[in-house]
Each structure stands twice: as structure tokens, then as C-alpha cells.
Amino acid sequence: MASATLTPYLRDQCHEIEGRFGDGNRPSELTTTVPREYVHRTALSEVFLTNWRRTDDGWVVSAQWPRAHSFYGPVDGLHDPVLIIESIRQAGILLSHVGHHVPLDHPIIWQRVRYDLAPRALRAAEAPAAVELHVTDHDMVHRGKRLASVRQEFRIVCDGADLASATLVYSCHSPAVYRRLRGEYSDVALANSRKLPVPQGVAPQQVARERDRDVVLSPTDRPDRWQLRVDTSHPVLFDHPVDHAPGMLMVEAARQAAQAASPGFTVPASIDCSFARYAELDAPSWVQARTTGRTDDRRQVEVTVEQHGNPVISAQITCVPAP
CATH class of the missing domain: 3.10.129.10 (Hotdog Thioesterase)
Known part of the structure; x- marks a missing residue:
């Protein structure tokens, strides 16, 4: 779950992306995905998130679901519902880093994940799906100044239609604590x-x-x-x-x-x-x-x-x- 330490070059690139995307100034269309380190992925093809911004009561994270995927591909004309869980997994990790300053090498550990969806809103179209995840933080626990655990609630919109509600509960641990937990x-x-x-x-x-x-x-x-x-x-x-x-x-x-x-x-x-x-x-x-x-x-x-x-x-x- 932990990602490698960023090189100085990539750290500068991430800071540039934060400056462009993390202050509420969203591009009018997709120009890039978020840095793969921010969602604990190695393959660029597995990064679905494209942007994030703050709102008055939380966050909006945007994503793009592909028309075809080697694993999460559409079936019977519907996007794979488990893309919802992968998307909120990536959004939770992203926000832990860019919103709550959890270091990139800190493992993120799940306690619970859930969703309830409207199946008709999963219909795949002739273009990749534009997905927005509206996220609010609840029950936040800090250890010192650092986030230790949180419950995040999601309202998910796909191509403008309400798709799902979801919940993600996770905790964040330093590498030293993780080593003690795992032996x-x-x-x-x-x-x-x-x-x-x-x-x-x-x-x-x-x-x-x-x-x-x-x-x-x-x-x-x-x-x-x-x-x-x-x-x-x-x-x-x-x-x-x-x-x-x-x-x-x-x-x-x-x-x-x-x-x-x-x-x-x-x-x-x-x-x-x-x-x-x-x-x-x-x-x-x-x-x-x-x-x-x-x-x-x-x-x-x-x-x-x-x-x-x-x-x-x-x-x-x-x-x-x-x-």
C-alpha cells in the first residue's frame, strides 16, 4: 500500500499540479491524471483520478472511467460497479496526502468500504465516463498534527447522473508503526x-x-x-x-x-x-x-x-x- 519516496523532480511536478488543481481552479477538460504516487499505483493505466478541489464542506474529486479495461471492463453495456470501490480507494488515498498531509510512504489501512448504486446510471456510452466524487470527512482522529483515521462519505455522479452513495473508513500508520503491527x-x-x-x-x-x-x-x-x-x-x-x-x-x-x-x-x-x-x-x-x-x-x-x-x-x- 505504501508508495516509494518521490524524486525531487516528481515532487516539484506534484507541487505544480497541486498549484494548478488543488486550489479550486479546475481545467475545463481532462488534461492529465493525478500523480500515480498519490493513489499508490505503479501503472499509469491504473490511475483513474484526474483532478481534485476543495469545496465549502469537503472535496470534489474527478475521475475518468475507460470504455475498455483489462479487468474492470464493461459487461452487458454497464461499467463494472467495482470501479466505484477502486475510485473511492484512490480518492481516499489522494485526499489523505493532498488534503491531510499524510506522507506518501504511510500505509493506508481499510476498516470498511461500502456503496449503494443505481444500476441504470452505470450504462456505458460512446466516450469514457466522467465521474465526480463529492467527499466529506467525518469522525476524524489525529495523532499530533497528523491524520490517524477518518470516515469519508461519498456522493458519486457519473456523466451528470447520480450513481451511488459510498463510505470509506481507513486509518493511516507510519512505516515504523506498520512494521510493529505486521512483524x-x-x-x-x-x-x-x-x-x-x-x-x-x-x-x-x-x-x-x-x-x-x-x-x-x-x-x-x-x-x-x-x-x-x-x-x-x-x-x-x-x-x-x-x-x-x-x-x-x-x-x-x-x-x-x-x-x-x-x-x-x-x-x-x-x-x-x-x-x-x-x-x-x-x-x-x-x-x-x-x-x-x-x-x-x-x-x-x-x-x-x-x-x-x-x-x-x-x-x-x-x-x-x-x-
Whole structure:
């Protein structure tokens, strides 16, 4: 989750961008993405945010969703809803740095992420989607002058239409504190040297995927239980080396498990994930789905991920058919 220290040149470039974009003066159209270090991404193609500005009660962060993407691509004419979570992930990290002065090498740790969306507003058009995230900060905790934790509430607009409301709760830790929390697991190289072999995945169609490499569930002897498939070579879910299974992988596992439990209900209209602990790379994690509610037009699914018998995440997902 932590990014490398900026070079002096890139630091100057970031200060220039802050001067142009961070003071409320927004360009009339897209000219650049935000610095990739500000959203903890390595590949420029994985940076979706384009701008930010202050408002009287918070922030507006702009983003552009592509018409095609190697992982978060449109399905049935709809943008991938999980782009919402990736966008608020990037927005939360961006604002921690540019708005609350959290250093770039401080890991950002999730406690909860959720959204509720209007599926029809996901319709993909003939141009990339223009997305605005209206963000307000709540329950802020500081350690000295530095942000320690925050709950951020989002109102998300896509191509001028209200798309979703969302919540992100996270904490910020210095590298020294993170090393104490993680112990030997904080060593990225050591953690990756212990990673398990990647097991065979379920059929992509079972989890609304087109390609084998995008499947994150491996079958077991039970239809409602899977092993988490951790492929550290995946170019999107593992954009850069990390010391644990990343949050977006856990969200994708919950989404795929809900899809497997509710065939035909392909759109996760709401996702609410709570994170209890890290999933390590040196032991299997187990994903289980349970349908908790059924109507003609929706399915409610509870998904849990466990490792060593301990909860890693719990998620409540409501799936609907594509409109």
C-alpha cells in the first residue's frame, strides 16, 4: 500500500499540479491524471483520478472511467460497479496526502468500504465516463498534527447522473508503526517468498468473468465454499508487490462468491465490506457465501473470508439482474 519516496523532480511536478488543481481552479477538460504516487499505483493505466478541489464542506474529486479495461471492463453495456470501490480507494488515498498531509510512504489501512448504486446510471456510452466524487470527512482522529483515521462519505455522479452513495473508513500508520503491527510479515520480499502456489480456478462463467486469470476463487468439495486464489502476477490486483492479499482482491472475491451464489443476478447493486485482519500469502484463505434473502428481482448474499479459522472480511452484497 505504501508508495516509494518521490524524486525531487516528481515532487516539484506534484507541487505544480497541486498549484494548478488543488486550489479550486479546475481545467475545463481532462488534461492529465493525478500523480500515480498519490493513489499508490505503479501503472499509469491504473490511475483513474484526474483532478481534485476543495469545496465549502469537503472535496470534489474527478475521475475518468475507460470504455475498455483489462479487468474492470464493461459487461452487458454497464461499467463494472467495482470501479466505484477502486475510485473511492484512490480518492481516499489522494485526499489523505493532498488534503491531510499524510506522507506518501504511510500505509493506508481499510476498516470498511461500502456503496449503494443505481444500476441504470452505470450504462456505458460512446466516450469514457466522467465521474465526480463529492467527499466529506467525518469522525476524524489525529495523532499530533497528523491524520490517524477518518470516515469519508461519498456522493458519486457519473456523466451528470447520480450513481451511488459510498463510505470509506481507513486509518493511516507510519512505516515504523506498520512494521510493529505486521512483524516479519511487513517484509514484502519475505512475504512473497512464502506465497502459496496458485490453485486452479472455477470456470470464469460461474463468476461472471471471461478469462481464467481474472478468477479469484478455486473450487472445493462444497458448492458454497472456495479457496481464495492469490495470483501475485495479476497486473491489476497486484499492481505492485505487497506483503498481504490486497483489499481489492478481497472485494473481488466477495463479488465473485456472490455471483456464484446467485446466477443471473450479475450486478452487485450494493456491497458492504468490513475488514478484520490481513490475509497472509503463506496460508490458504477460505471464502464462503450464504444467500440471506430472495425476491424476484434481487438476491442478498453474505460472504465471509477466513484464514486459520479467523475472520478476515465479512461482506453483505445485494445482486440484481442487468437492467
